[in-house]
Amino acid sequence: xxxxxxxxxxxxxxxxxxxxxxxxxxxxxxxxxxxxxxxxxxxxxxxxxxxxxxxxxxxxxxxxxxxxxxxxxxxxxxxxxxxxxxxxxxxxxxxxxxxxxxxxxxxxxxxxxxxxxxxxxxxxxxxxxxxxxxxxxxxxxxxxxxxxxxxxxxxxxxxxxxxxxxxxxxxxxxxxxxxxxxxxxxxxxxxxxxxxxxxxxxxxxxxxxxxxxxxxxxxxxxxxxxxxxxxxxxxxxxxxxxxxxxxxxxxxxxxxxxxxxxxxxxxxxxxxxxxxxxxxxxxxxxxxxxxxxxxxxxxxxxxxxxxxxxxxxxxxxxxxxxxxxxxxxxxxxxxxxxxxxxxxxxxxxxxxxxxxxxxxxxxxxxxxxxxxxxxxxxxxxxxxxxxxxxxxxxxxxxxxxxxxxxxxxxxxxxxxxxxxxxxxxxxxxxxxxxxxxxxxxxxxxxxxxxxxxxxxxxxxxxxxxxxxxxxxxxxxxxxx
Numbered sequence: 050x051x052x053x054x055x056x057x058x059x060x061x062x063x064x065x066x067x068x069x070x071x072x073x074x075x076x077x078x079x080x081x082x083x084x085x086x087x088x089x090x091x092x093x094x095x096x097x098x099x100x101x102x103x104x105x106x107x108x109x110x111x112x113x114x115x116x117x118x119x120x121x122x123x124x125x126x127x128x129x130x131x132x133x134x135x136x137x138x139x140x141x142x143x144x145x146x147x148x149x150x151x152x153x154x155x156x157x158x159x160x161x162x163x164x165x166x167x168x169x170x171x172x173x174x175x176x177x178x179x180x181x182x183x184x185x186x187x188x189x190x191x192x193x194x195x196x197x198x199x200x201x202x203x204x205x206x207x208x209x210x211x212x213x214x215x216x217x218x219x220x221x222x223x224x225x226x227x228x229x230x231x232x233x234x235x236x237x238x239x240x241x242x243x244x245x246x247x248x249x250x251x252x253x254x255x256x257x258x259x260x261x262x263x264x265x266x267x268x269x270x271x272x273x274x275x276x277x278x279x280x281x282x283x284x285x286x287x288x289x290x291x292x293x294x295x296x297x298x299x300x301x302x303x304x305x306x307x308x309x310x311x312x313x314x315x316x317x318x319x320x321x322x323x324x325x326x327x328x329x330x331x332x333x334x335x336x337x338x339x340x341x342x343x344x345x346x347x348x349x350x351x352x353x354x355x356x357x358x359x360x361x362x363x364x365x366x367x368x369x370x371x372x373x374x375x376x377x378x379x380x381x382x383x384x385x386x387x388x389x390x391x392x393x394x395x396x397x398x399x400x401x402x403x404x405x406x407x408x409x410x411x412x413x414x415x416x417x418x419x420x421x422x423x424x425x426x427x428x429x430x431x432x433x434x435x436x437x438x439x440x441x442x443x444x445x446x447x448x449x450x451x452x453x454x455x456x457x458x459x460x461x462x463x464x465x466x467x468x469x470x471x472x473x474x475x476x477x478x479x480x481x482x483x484x485x486x487x488x489x490x491x492x493x494x495x496x497x498x499x500x501x502x503x504x505x506x507x508x509x510x511x512x513x514x515x516x517x518x519x520x521x522x523x524x525x526x527x528x529x
Contacts, residue, residue: 052243056243056246056247056250057097057246059250060097060246060249060250060253061094061097061098063250063253063254063257064090064093064094064097064253065094065097066257067090067093067094067253067256067257067260067261068087068090068091068093068094070257070260070261071083071086071087071089071090071091071260072087072090072091074087074260074261075087080136081136082133082136082137085129085130085132085133085136086130086133086260088129089126089129089130089133090256090260092122092123092125092126092129093126093253093256095122096119096122096123096126097249099115099118099119113164113165113166116165116166117159117160117165120159120165120183121156121159121160123187123227124152124155124156124159124183124186125152125156127152127186127187127190127191127194127220128148128149128152128190130190130191130194130220131148131190131191131193131194133194134193134194134197134198134201135197137197137198137201137213137371140193140197144193148189148190148193151185151186151189151190152186152190154182154186155182155183155186158179158182158183159179159183162175162176162179163175164176165179184227184228187224187227188224191220191221191223191224194217194220195217195218195220195221198213198214198216198217199213199214199217201213201371202214202371204307205307205371206271206274206304206305206306206307206379207270207271207272207273207274208262208267208270208271208274208378208379209307209371209379211270212259212260212262213259213371214259215255215258215259215262216255216256216259216260218255218259219252219253219255219256219259220252222248222251222252222255223248223249223252225248226245226246226248226249226252229241229244229245229248230245267378271378274304274305274379274382275382277301277304277305278301278305278382278385278386280301281297281298281301281386281389282386282389284297285297285298285386285389285390285392285393286389286393288393288396288397289396289397289400290397290400290401291321291394291397291398291401292322293397294390294393294394294397295313295321295322296322298311298313298364298386298390298393299311299312299313299322299323299324299325300324301386302364302366302383302386302387303324303325303366305379305382305383305386306355306366306368306379306380306383307368307371307379308325308355308366308367308368309325309326309367310323310324310325310326310330310331310366310367311323311324311325311326311364311365311366311367312324312326312331312334312335312364312365312366313359313362313363313364313365314335314338314356314362314363314364314365315361315362316340316361316362317340318335318336318338318340319335320332320335321362326367334354334365334367335363335365337351337354338351338354338356338363338365348380348384349363353367353368354366354367354368355368355380355383357383357384357387358387359387359388359390359391359394360390360391360394360395364383364386364387364390366383426443426523426524426525426526427440427441427443427444427445427446427447427448427523427524427525428440428441428443428444428521428522428523428524429441429444429457429521429522429523429524430519430520430521430522431519431520431522432518432519433481433517433518433519433520434518438457438458440454440457444524447493447501447503447524447526448460448461448464448493448495448524449464449495449496462474464493464494464495465491465492465493465494466491466492466493466494466500468492469491469492472489472491473489473491473505476489476507477507480507480509480517480520481509481517481520482517483509483517484509484511484515484517485509486506486507486508486509487506487507488504488505488506488507489504489505490502490503490504490505490527491503491505501526501528502526502527502528503524503525503526503527504524504525504527505522505523505524505525506522506523506525507520507521507522508520508521508522
């Protein structure tokens with residue numbers, strides 16, 4: 050008896066905790082799902098303490114009234130749980146109407162039968178019929194609820210799927226406890242009563258784990274999603290184009306919350322990229338989002354759509370009520386992923402600008418090389434701080450060199466006509482001491498023995514103090 054009392058006490062504590070947690074969650078988040086589940090667990094929490102005052106041997110009008118109240122609450126439990134599952138995967142309206150009618154019939158029967166307590170001696174036909182109808186109602190509605198939870202959990206993130214299936218298993222265990230009680234007629238031996246109470250306690254624990262699993266259990270369940278999130282995070286850090294960011298972000302965003310589709314929408318409501326959704330459907334979903342998007346806005350929830358603000362737009366995923374109810378932490382991961390995507394898009398834009406700048410620079414260098422080739426003008430730069438001289442391609446051609454030239458000063462001097470060499474080299478060496486551009490004409494000799502006339506120009510580049518830091522020069526073939 051002490052063990053039975055202890056089990057009953059634990060059952061009361063767990064169901065009371067479950068009712069309080071579900072009620073608090075409903076008050077915080079709202080929604081039909083939370084309301085039906087809070088009502089479901091509230092019924093179970095109310096049944097346990099009331100049943101303490103209705104021992105099988107107790108008699109009296111008040112006891113009979115309490116018994117009817119308990120049985121009536123128990124008759125409502127499977128229907129409330131069924132309506133909770135309906136919010137995630139609505140079924141046939143005919144089935145729902147039949148479930149409502151069946152529950153109403155059992156409730157009316159509970160009020161009109163002569164007694165809900167197990168009769169002494171042989172059971173009359175009306176009691177057998179009532180017991181069969183009550184058990185059938187429980188079994189059918191519980192089976193429908195479990196099947197709906199099981200089906201709705203397919204394709205959902207691991208935590209949501211396991212929470213839903215844990216709730217389904219809890220309903221099965223509670224149904225087993227009911228069969229034990231009904232089979233014994235409420236007057237079973239101590240062992241049978243203890244078995245029923247243990248089954249009820251186990252179902253309470255499973256309901257609590259399914260509705261509010263502890264953090265350690267959620268962390269263990271969430272390992273596949275966290276691993277996928279880390280991979281997406283690493284991939285986003287390496288993405289260097291907006292298209293690459295979208296191709297990484299959208300599939301992972303959909304996977305995190307078990308969504309069928311995801312898309313990136315600009316601040317003006319234009320679908321920039323999409324995954325798992327057709328163009329017209331994506332445009333229709335984007336039209337439901339606020340325009341323009343506010344980067345500092347909170348996540349935006351619509352029927353079947355969750356939008357997270359990202360850089361100058363929205364990351365939107367199509368969802369069902371399962372995501373906000375069973376996956377609030379997955380939505381937190383989605384927020385983090387959206388933030389990372391915003392950083393990746395910023396970096397991709399910088400890369401795009403850099404690539405565009407390189408293309409412009411390469412085009413300008415090509416145009417300059419073409420212009421130099423056409424005008425037969427070569428150019429060079431002499432950095433006085435490092436004593437490094439660089440030549441353009443046309444400079445190399447004008448002087449008759451190919452490949453790399455190690456000592457450009459000596460190479461240049463070797464091409465100057467012997468009669469002009471001293472004059473040209475003196476002018477070149479004195480150029481760093483003057484801040485004014487200079488120009489000189491002289492001859493060069495190209496192998497094997499071709500003399501060409503060159504006009505050389507030198508322009509000094511000054512720093513903030515007026516000192517010459519670099520020389521920029523040109524050579525132009527003026528032989529013609």
